[in-house]
Amino acid sequence: MDEDLRERVEREAEKHALFNALEHGSDAEVGPIMGPLMGENPDFRQHGDEIAGVVAPVVSRVNGMDAEEQEARLQELDADLYEELMAEEEEDDQLLPDLPNAEEYDEIRMRAAPNPNGPWHLGHARMPAVMGTYTEEVYDGHFIVRFDDTDPETKRPDLDAYDAILDDIDYLGFTPDEVLKASDRVETYYEHARNLIDEGGAYTCSCSGETFSNLKNEAEACPHRDKDVETVHGEFDDMVAGEYSSGEMVLRVKTDIEHKNPALRDWVAFRMVDTPHPREEAEQYRCWPMLDFQSGIDDHLTGVTHIIRGIDLQDSAKRQRFVYDYFGWEYPEVLHWGHVQIDAYDVKMSTSTIIGKIENGELSGWDDPRAPTIASVRRRGIRGQALVDAMLELGLSTSDVDLAMSAVYANNREIVDDDADRRFFVRDGVELPVAGGPDVANPPLHPDHEDRGDRDIPVGDAVLVEEQDLPAEGGKVWLKGFGPVKRTADGLEYTDDDLAVVKSGDVDVIHWVPAAESVPVRLRTMNGDETGHAEPGYADYGADEMLQFERVGFVRVDEQVADGESVAYYAHP
Template identity: 40%
Template sequence: MMGLEEIIYKYALINAVKHKGKAMEKAVIGAVMSNEPQLRKKAQKVLEETKNIVEKVNKLTPREQEEELKRLGIKVEEKRGAEKKKKELPPLPNIKEKVILRFAPNPSGPLHIGHARAAILNHEYAKKYNGKLILRMEDTDPRRVDPQAYKMIQEDLEWLGIKWDQLIIQSDRIPTYYDHAKKLLQEGGGYICTCKPERFKKLKDESKPCPCRNLPKEENLKRWEKMRGMSEGEAVLRVKTDLKHRNPAIRDWVGLRIVEEAHPRTGRKYRIYPTMNFAVTIDDHLLGITHVLRGKDHITNTEKQKYLYNHFNWEPPTFIHYGRLHMDNIQLSTSKTRKGIQEGTYKGWDDPRLGTIRAIKRRGIQAQAIREAMIEIGAKIADSTLSWEKIYGLNKNIVDEIADRYFFVSDPIPFKIRNLPEDLKATIKRPLHPDHPERGYRQIPFNGRVYIQKEDLKGAKLLRLVDAVNVKIKNKDLEYHSSSLKEARRHNARIIHWVPIEGSIPANVIMPSTKIIEGLIEPDAKKLKTDQLVQLERFGFARVDKTNKKIIFYYTHK
């Protein structure tokens, strides 16, 4: 039969496991009084004992709390909360035929978490409707193309679990854009403008046509042919819109222009390149795109493109604009990141301070966590905020199940425990994962010579070395006190992890700030493989980056 302290201890553990490792004193008292009516007459004693017991329970790690409940034979229903219903995206409007979507990045660098939203939403909707997803590289500005990005983007998408049905590279389609440029001129929907940019802007701002706007079609077609021999800035093809439009940016926008710089893929084969709005409109129509999902910062582009649809008498796709995605303390600008890499501020596209898919992957965050976050945010018009804490929470639900456990001691201090009985020296077996004994056990030799974390010594009088012994701190040394866990609890000992001096392996953990935490890890860590996810007990989750004489980890989160 349980005594008063054991009963309170039980309810404190249950409450802690239900609330992310933190038991609440009032809730524990309420549970005791509600479920143990025989103790109501001892209410004062319950109040007195609960405070100390809750403090003791809250010093345990969440995993230790769960292990204690298992030891007591208590099962908490769905210890991490009831399984939430899987989030689904709302239906797409205007479903008339096979749904065809596209993800259309500019190959100026690898993808970042902002791109992931567009990619994942388009992929999820393609799956939802058994439709088609096109990956389209929008590379019609040679000045913004990174030759490595074509491959990096595809690698990033593959890691995210995104499969595309067709790959389109716009620089392969320049003749198609030329054909439609000529057709636009023939139908009077565009004109070749040779006005100086400053002159055109002044007229545009006054809602007045430039002298080129009303030239005959024949003259525009002649100018189109001559344009191939002109220099950059001498002429552009403009798409006719409404010169009185409230937004001057929409008035007669540029559809094609001359770019002298060589293209990384096609060299100097072409000198006239379509702008994004021109190429996108042509491709979306010819590829049969039914729905365009993109940020609301593209609303002006959508309005521009609709003029081109009207000129060609095409039916536009359904446009869906979603709100901005805000993330604090994260670098998403590709140009700033590239500059930072060139200047040595960042170590590469996978620097842990960045928000690139590569950096996220290197830290051990799972693609599924990113997918779940983006599906939850969805394609709503309202702006959204995504915190690292949200991503960490989703990721923990995934990695907690797959990560094997190991002891890692940062800032290690060596000790030889004095007066340790010989019969307590042994090889300690500890499961790789507490919920999966079938995975096997770690072998941790214990002979009294151990490394302990400097932080764990502060303010402590009695320490419990997990699965080993209890020691007291005496004259900056450790002395054997007792062996039982019960005795440690009775004396309110601090429960800590440790590693043996013999066989321990040097290990560094690279934090998201790039700060390096140096330490030592238990001997069985020599079996770890690159890319393996682990939980360094009482420290956090991490991904194995390198395994040589020293193991290098990238920190994931708590």
């Protein structure tokens, strides 16, 4: 390489190394900058073997600078590239819009209000991802997790779901400032119901559901609407005491019986439920608040400033405003968003659907790789931040939005790739004897980190190769880390070809494992389980470690078994 070319390579490498370091807020690496470097400078390619040696010291020099020095140097070398970096950073900072009227509040307070009727599916991740980001990263606010568990019958709480949901929030990277259970606050709701009765804003009603529906649709007042306050108090006290059965009596909020939206006309605030609550602390209650009443009271008492809820729940704010007006309270700021739809799954993203499939044996549990759940992607080795970043990129559109799992996978690849060692895994391989060649193969542990060294794979007398990788008799392949082999009638025979046959495109590089010392592995994937064998060094990894099975994809080690089949979960390509 002549001196002029070397100077060009160094200059271009420095630009890309500076951009890489500033973009990711960490040290630049040789591997990630080689692609754009060679792509933008085609004439460098014929010197490919020498380029990396020139680039490495440049990268080291860039990593020795602080961020201010890197910015100044990039601006000096390439002002356009620097502007591109600044535009990227500005775009990243604007993933979420400013909250309305945020400057009017001393503290931004937001709440995630899950119903703990089961663990979370992937769509639920949007709630803590957005609200946690607003309160922890954008506004230094207050993040509340409130379990809306006041329906012991229709959406019956799952006692295990409370901790499971908090665990999921932690996995996503957020820590609530406050955790509440609505079922612990029933007396508070009773107190406010009595205050509402005193304000003339509520009445007890024993109409059947059908009778009241007909009255409501005709904009006619319920005959119980004008009861005196003492009677309403007495009947509500009887509700609280459990004197009525389900359907016999409700407490209604008095609104506008002629309101243009029938759904807002004298809505139910409390009803009777015969089924005891599964929580021991709440099993004595039979008179339970409806969600709109309970949630509205709690939002005020906990000082919530901003609410984000589904576009399909617009009537909730309208109902709750009647209660707020009776009490003279100021309603929080409200934003609405559409539903999240996620590709790549055959199972509907619904708690009840997933429960049904687990109960009938179609799924092995919430962490089955085929289930569209947080537990599933977590067990597959997908980091919470990868999911959060993908959710933030959806913004706050009021339309339904599509989340491509490929976006989650791309985010996760950036997070895990650098630390994930490479290993070979052959799915249901064909065993072939090998003649000649070295006794031990030495592929690198990581192609971008030469300092980590190579791995030693004893070849033995035979190898396992995936059938689709095998050439016809007389054809050649390159066993990665071992070398070139030709297929013969008896198996594989080592040849004296050099790497030029690979660079020319005449010979494919394939993965393999030794037949004698390989490790049996069951790989759990979204398409079902696959069986095969991993190279011997796989046995050294513990549960939760991430690897890349070369030419297969990233996996999370789930369980190592000394004398049996180990288990790994497939994450993504």
